[in-house]
Amino acid sequence: MPPEAAARAPLSPQLQAGLIIVGVIVLLGILAPWIAPHPWDTISMRTRFLPPNATYWLGTDEYGRDVLSRLLIGTRLSLAMGLGATAISLAIGVPIGLAAGYFRGWVDEALMRAADVLMAVPPIMLGLLFLAVTPPALWKTALAVGLVYIPQIARLARSVTLSLANEEFIQAARARAEGASYILFREILPNAWPPLIVEASLRVSYAILLGSALSFLGLGAQPPSSDWGLMIAEARSFLDRAPWIALAPGFAMCLLVIGINLLGDGARERLDPRLKSRIAA
């Protein structure tokens, strides 16, 4: 079935919901400095611990800062964290996976056993390991999270490559003396994109969660930054007095992750050629 026909087919409800949720959150993040009702970092002792009200829709925190404004600004940090980390794991994981799947043999063994070792360690521990040796900063957290997820991306890229490497068009490329890099990046990669994009979109949500968890542990964004993980960490001590300070970023994170997952799953259904042929058959 031609892709034009697929493009015209109606979007599934799942994909629609994902697009709407993620779209709105991204838009809010982009517009945050202009739509935030109050300055996000101005301390005001008179407005400490106000519950949600008409002026401060989501209440204020222990320094009297508006939670909604902090949340909106924090959206940018979370998205940057998720996208940055995923970009890093794609940039390194995809070439590794392509090479392992195409060359097989000892290259494959070496790369995949190394990936196994990394995957055997829980991601949060691995992130801690990367961060423990240097003073914390947000970009380092993104880097660490990106590195942690390389094995998963590499595994997927490898499995896609394994099935593509048997296609006759790869033999045809070899029969005209194409080099390995041409075959990997010009012949295989364009066909490997759909599953990789789906996986990457799901990785964005994992990266956001892991990044926030590291921030929560004090190894990511530093105060007074309004990273969602950091906001929850700071609000922890006042959970009994002012639960809204922690609930707001928690709920926002939840919504974003659900949105991204809906988007990823919806895209998988749409892009997976096996599912597509089942509909068309």
Next chain:
Amino acid sequence: MLTIDDLTVRYRTLAGEVEALSSVSLFTRKGSTLALVGESGSGKSTIALAAMGLLPAEAQVAGGRVLVGDDDILAMTPAARRRLRGTRVSLVFQDPFSVLNPSLPIGSQVGETLVYHRGLSRAEARARAIALLDEVGIVDPAAVARRYPHELSGGMRQRALIAGALAAEPELLILDEPTTALDVTIEAQILKLLETLRAKRGLTMLFITHNLGVVKRIADEIAVLYAGQVVEHGHTSEVLRSPMHPYTKGLLAAIPRIGARKEHLAAIPGRLPDLRDPPAGCRFQSRCPFATPDSALPQALLDLGDRWVRCSSALRLRDTIWPDDPPTPRATEQKREIGKPLVEAEGLSKSFGRRAGLFGWLSPSRQPTETYAVSNVSVSIAAGEVLGLVGESGSGKTTLGRTLLRLIEPTSGTIRIAGETVTDRPQRALKPMRRAAQIVFQNPDSSLNPRKTVRELIGRPIARFRLAARADIPARIDALLDLVRLPRHYADRYPHQMSGGEKQRIGIARALATEPRFIVCDEPVSALDVSVQAAIINLLADLRDRLSVAYLFISHDISVVAHLADRVAVMHRGEIVEIGPAEAIMESPQHPYTRRLLDAVPRLDFP
């Protein structure tokens, strides 16, 4: 026994509603075999599914009846339909490799219906299954019943499937391309078995196939389908001897026959009409050389006494034969010159070993083993010559073809191409050889990168070997498209926007782009329909004449090889058992295996 009455089936697809069957009427008499013949998209599998009451959910029966005996399958409740399938009608599928459940022993799969439909105990079903396996000619049935599908050869699996279909003691057996996935020698055995079973059990068979040779061997009656309609229905021998519908004529003329070598095969131009909006008149009109203004009117199935033909000109055309494709005039009229050896292989072997691997020392029982896919083969192919390579699956044909091009590294032996030894060089030093020697693949879906346009696909080899200045590449692409007879605007198409035959032409154009002197054609027509196959064979023959390229033409279809090849090599278990001029091998094969192979080919000619 089976009557299909005015059946119309539509499929809902994303691209729109497709009319797969339009008012199809058929019947089989009890104890006779009806063959359904047609190319892909003709609707023959839909008929099989309808006759079993197994149409998928997206199929919609717009009208008609399917009667088994006197019962209408389409009007039955699902439970009654299931009962019918377990007792009176059975189906044998095409692919014996995917139909059997790999994790159940053969015996319990054969006896399954008996437990479910006849209430037999496990032990009784087992005993019956062994008897059935014995009946379909399986040696040592008790032992085979305990085995799993992967332990059986393709032919044995197909026998087991037939045994399973017989377990229900059906009156009607529907066979959907039951021999297509099998080698010719196995195919011959299965056909013989079906013949015996039919005589013994008085079975009625609906036999679906695209192979007219098989039809001639097994069927009493034949129904030819085209674009969801029956176009001709009559006694097999009469229809095959004197086809009346133009499509049947074309189909028969397009098949290469052993012993009747022609310069050109007749080909049917054009393609199937779009079944989302089928033409009101004759559906074959656009491809028919005999079309008249009358063809635009709806065509009824005419009853001509012994035959039904859907063509208003049928009687007028009774004795007209399908016109021969005018062969393209040769550049030189003299006999094709076969030059000096271009490709020479000596003592070529390729073994696939299971290496011990990184952790092999941990399991001393798993010794490295070696099997020879190609064993000590020596061949030479002259410039402008076509060497046909035939053999059954697993005989090492493909491995030999790819080893010659060093797409697979040989284990031992030497290869010389155009006077240069290519076996002693590293891959990166093979560029001159890669330009001189190209390959065309079997599967047009897999051989073209789906993400590239035709322009990129055939432009890349030109750029890769710097055969033209960048500005001249578009002109080269146009020239290549002309050469394989595709319109120039195809340069912007993606593979999925083309038919199988068109994709195969692009595959050939890509191979020709480097101006090679030698092309390995690895089953280039096996995945194509008969009418398309003829056009591709003609194209290959024509290109050989005009460009004097040499081919190694690999095929399991001996008639195709015999048609095209100057010399034929017969491969069996990795060795070439016989090699010689094509006529000599077809007429007086020397090696017993060659004889066996030739005897097994279902032939179309009448004595």
